Amino acid sequence: MFIINCPYCGERDQTEFSSGGEAHIVRPKQPTELSDDEWAEFLFMRKNIKGIQFERWNHSHGCRKWFNVVRDTSNDKIHAVYKMGEKPPVNK
Amino acid sequence: MSQELRINNNKFIDQTTRLSFKFNGEKLYGYKGDTLASALLANNIHLVGRSFKYHRPRGIMTCGSEEPNAIVQIGNDPSLTDPNVRATEIELYEGLEAFSQNCWPNVKFDIGGINNLLSPLLPAGFYYKTFMWPASFWEKYEFFIRHSAGLGKSPTKPDPDIYDHKYYHCDVLVVGGGISGIMAAKLSAENNNETLLLDDKNILGGATIYQNNDCFQIDGTHTNYWLEKEIKNIKNIKNLTIKTRTSLAAYHGYNYLLAKENLTDHLSLDERKGKIRQRLWKIRAKKVIIATGSIERPLIFNNNDRPGIMLSSAIKKFIDFYGVKAGKEITLFTNNDSAYETAISLKKSGVNIVSIIDIRDKSSSKIVKEVEKHNIKIYWKHTIVNTEGYRRISFIEIMKLSDDGSGVIGKKIKLKTDCLGISGGWTPMVHLFTQSGGKLKFRSDDNVFLPDKNKTPSDQISIGSCNGDFDIKDIILNSNKDVKTFLGIENSSFDNLKVESSKEEMKRNIWLLPSDKPIGKTKPFLDFQNDSTAKDVKLALREGFKSIEHVKRYTTTGMGTDQGKLSNMHALGIIAETTGTNMGELGTTTFRPPYTPLTFGAIVGRNVGEFFDHTRKTAMHNWHVQNKAKFENVGQWKRAWYYPKDGETMFEAVQRESKAARESVGILDASTLGKIDIQGTDASEFLNRVYTNAWSKLAIGKCRYGLMLNEDGMVYDDGVTTRLGENHYIMTTTTGGAANVLTKLEDYLQTEWPELDVYLTTVTDHFSTISICGPNSKKILSKVIPDLDLSDEKFPHMSFKNSIINGIKCRVMRISFTGEHSYEINIQSNYAKHVWELCMDAGKNYNITPYGTETMHLLRAEKGFIITGQDTDGTMTPSDLQMDWIIGKKKFDFIGKRSLYRSDTIRDDRKQLVGLLTDDPKEILEEGAQIVEKLNQKPVEMLGHVTSSYFSPNLNKSIALAVMKSGKKLKGKKFFVPMENKNINVTVTDTVFFDKENKRLNA
């Protein structure tokens, strides 16, 4: 059970948060212009990495803000936490 | 009763407090300070249980949590009895009652012992091989296995004890109160660290606290005296919290640890009353110091499992700590120096030592020389080839070992003994380190797995013998040095200690000791609880098992309640030897938490009964209770389901309620519907994007039904949203979907559309909702709110008015989920019950009928309105539901729009919502029942299933909604719903059964 440093509240127990899957998947601005395949890429395709993964987390039992986390899925080590819309502070 | 096996000058046992207890019905005595195990041994009882598979007699083997045999059932009260308790851990109390497990009819005569005679027929994997086939016999096999095997009995009544949870944060957590743990706790606390020290025993000091031997001294005094003084001192350090009887159960990531504190298990039943039994500590520590020590290894030789065969270190603790002689004629068998410490302890207490059998060629260390002074016969380079004695060891047979250790030579010598101490070296307790994610390294000098400092996942160190230091000099020196570095301490009071010890010169290790008999004729036990032998492991390897995890499961080695703490290493050693692999490469099996079993009570804590889950009740809940409502759970909500009158069945009540709502007036508590307050200059645009239909042109004061999709185009939630002002809406969601809808909306606002000026607030609990429906609803409302103009012109269907009832502000919507003329009053929850009662009062002369969720479902089904989650299941598009009218095709975008014309969502053979009528109007379909076209087809093709089904009192016939493949094209076609005893004939119809023209909305 890890500790997440919420960019708005500070360090809190993992039980206060919910995971929202892979980060930096941008919803297409004009979905109607996309082919089925392109839309499916956005809709369904997600990575499941062993190692460094960029993910979305929500402080659901706290400030309810969404933000991004860089986590090593092999040992749960969190390398960075940053707000929505910000560039990752480590290389993606 | 005299206790001739008890010595009298012992400071850990209070011989002035005699405690009586019962073991298998026999009344016995012990003293305060005893464990059940030490008290039994003092009464000369070794035989305490039977092994799992062969039902061989087994005795107390250890003095701690690694005990595989002395597992007992405590008490026989159906709510308090405690199974699988280690006799070596439970402290004796007045009136304790314990029973042997896994033996029938009793421990001395056991029917299952027949398995022992059959043991040549019960090799590794026997159960897998034999009972697998034929499958139809399994029930018979299961009966046989269950009857003759099995450990303790679960309590059959609810647990009346109180359990607690405690959250704890500290700078440094020290696990283990042996000598290195005490040193670490002192250094840590003295240097301004908030420190927590845990130990699972009732007395601190580990094995050193009773180590009273001239060979081991600190600053000129015996190690036990030195440590005693240190323990006295640390109790006064302010920053230090000490918890004894507290065992560390699990070590998770980020230094999150769970520990179980035993508060009353050592007290008599009377003294326990009203007290908390156990407390689960949930600890976050900045730094962790593991000082969990090590446990002694047994030796693996033929018939090494008889009662009276114990770990040498256990015999030492029983004599030095508990003052109990484990036997009168004790023999020791060893491959290292530690058995010699036991020999000295026994000699001091006047116990006769038959001899020491040592597999090494020779040792001339200080402690061995000390033993030789006592004229004890030592058989160097010898091994035990067999033991005798069924319920207690009586003889051993020894032979000389060949030089390479693979065989025995010379003449067999037979020795009489009533207790055998065995010592195969030491295994560091690295469980916690590996649980935390740490990786182990192998030290081949003495065959131990140790924490790899370079592969440590969190801020922690291991010190003392769990880190591979077994000599007291190394323990003190390295613990001091490592703790100083770890905590950044410059000077320590332990820097200049003078330590004396006996240095071990040589070790010899043979994982499986040879016998004069071939291995097939011997029983060298590895796992004493599960009866797996070295032979079984070799067989598994011959049969092709290679992975240690597979060998473990196939032979059940290490799978008992003791998790193989004693002999997993031997199993690994034998595998490595047989397969010619290096043990370090082989690795260990996974160590899983908990280290020792946790009670369910401790895990659950106070979250039992009403506290198990949150219950949400509406403001009118007590009214429903008083009016005899039956309730149903909807998520965490308790919703009134129906209100039976005068012995009505559910069916009768629902029929009555449904009729009343259409004929006069019904009243429903709809407070559980989710309510989200939406404000901001972009609120309309936001709704446009989250609902499928258009919202920009909705006038202030108007309501609109909306359908919300997932991005994959599937229906997610629905509800009516009202425009309260230019930039202000109130959205309703389904009861179950409320929290998820809010989360989803927040997600889009924060991540996809942060530019929108929109604010969301959940107000589900702030407002209660009273729904009044039926042709007389207008009359009720005009009585309750006389000032409100209810004319169709001023207050048409799908509109809203602010109003005041008895000075209480409220919002009234004219919306309908039943197809009747109806209103919803939204009012602050504190006043809701009052207003509900006003409505009931106003409706007296109109037979106003409260109705529950079941009637609500029936009424909406008559109208063909869907319930998301009942008629939909996350695979239905709006078009599948025949709701194409709600898609804003001209809208640029909304959540899920693009998915509505994916190749899969435009297939016309998707399952689609239809109405179903049974040919026999009295026949009611079962929800979930399958629909087929041809009965004789194999396999029969299932075209869909029933999603909602009721008997409609207003139509006087059964009606149903269903989803069917290509349903839209099937109107008028006939199908079957096959049931267990009959096939029901049905016809596909329109989904709207009642008032197709919607005339009643304005009636």
Ligand SMILES: [Zn+2]
């Ligand atoms: Zn936060």
